[in-house]
Amino acid sequence: MVDVSDHELVPDHTVLDGSEIEGVLEEYNIAKTDLPKIKRTDPALRDLAADVEAGDVVRVTRDSRTADQAVVYRLVVD
Numbered sequence: 001m002v003d004v005s006d007h008e009l010v011p012d013h014t015v016l017d018g019s020e021i022e023g024v025l026e027e028y029n030i031a032k033t034d035l036p037k038i039k040r041t042d043p044a045l046r047d048l049a050a051d052v053e054a055g056d057v058v059r060v061t062r063d064s065r066t067a068d069q070a071v072v073y074r075l076v077v078d
Contacts, residue, residue, distance in 0.1 A: 010044050011062040016073075021057045024073055032057065038074035045076070054078045 016024070025032060038045065038058060045052050052058070056076040064070040 011060050013044055013048060014059045014061070015048060015051050016057045016059055020059075024057065032075060035073050035075040037077045040076050040078055052076055 021032070032055075035057065040052055040054055045058070048058075054077055058074045058076060060072045060074060062070045062072070
């Protein structure tokens with residue numbers, strides 16, 4: 001089976017811990033449920049599958065032409 005997380009176009013995905021989540025929510029003045037969603041079964045999360053549960057927040061770091069890197073956050077759902 002092909003591991004999509006090794007492909008150059010798939011951005012880095014990192015699971016945040018509790019203090020990092022609180023920092024993000026404070027910075028953007030939002031509730032956790034206001035974050036865009038990502039399914040727990042998303043192929044990009046496959047290598048994180050053991051660590052990812054519904055309710056977790058994932059940081060997605062993409063390369064950007066204008067800002068070097070673009071960071072977005074996603075709430076994991078079932």
